[in-house]
Amino acid sequence: MSEQRIILEMGTGNDLYGQNYTKAARRAVQDALHHSSITLFSKLGIDHSEMRVCVTIGVQNPDLVDCAQVAADLPRGRAEVTAVLGGLDVADEATGAKHVIATAAIEAFVPSLVGKYKQS
Numbered sequence: 001m002s003e004q005r006i007i008l009e010m011g012t013g014n015d016l017y018g019q020n021y022t023k024a025a026r027r028a029v030q031d032a033l034h035h036s037s038i039t040l041f042s043k044l045g046i047d048h049s050e051m052r053v054c055v056t057i058g059v060q061n062p063d064l065v066d067c068a069q070v071a072a073d074l075p076r077g078r079a080e081v082t083a084v085l086g087g088l089d090v091a092d093e094a095t096g097a098k099h100v101i102a103t104a105a106i107e108a109f110v111p112s113l114v115g116k117y118k119q120s
Contacts, residue, residue, distance in 0.1 A: 003052065007108035009035050015100045021064040025057040025083065026073055028104035033075070038108075051077035051108050058086020058103040065102075077108060 011034075013027025041048055053074055057065055062083035071079035088101040 002112040003109040004112050005107055005109050006040060007036065007038060007106065009033070009106045011035065011104045011106070013102050013104070017097060017099075019098050019100055021059045021061055021083075021100055021102065022066040022069055024087070024100040024102035025059060025065045025070050025104065028057065028102040029055060029070055029073055029106065032104050032106045046110055048076040049078070051110050053077035053079045054107045054109070055079065055081040056105045056107075057081065057083045058105075059083060059100065060085070060087055060089045 009032040011028045011030070011032030013024045013029070013031055015021070015024040015027070040046065041051075053076070055070060055074070057067075057070060059065055062085055065083035067081040067083055071081045087103050090099040090101065091097075092099065
């Protein structure tokens with residue numbers, strides 16, 4: 001079955017003191033989610049469970065992101081989370097701390113609606 005991407009949202013998040021890549025990733029996802037209010041599902045009678053949600057997280061150390069924790073934050077759909085090289089680490093030379101900045105791209109796909117509705 002073919003799919004159509006219906007949503008693309010981006011967000012950023014950080015962990016300024018804990019150097020925790022998962023926390024920064026989760027904050028980036030929440031930032032992206034707060035940019036959306038999609039009424040399409042109720043208007044077209046589409047069940048949220050039909051939606052596949054692909055999340056790509058960009059951080060400097062992708063292996064340190066717990067993708068299952070990030071996926072658990074998504075309120076709807078079937079989540080697929082991948083962490084890739086991206087984001088930004090900012091060093092504080094005075095304290096030796098590293099500030100972690102993550103970026104998130106959230107894409108939502110639903111089964112193709114082509115031909116399902118008549119145009120008026």
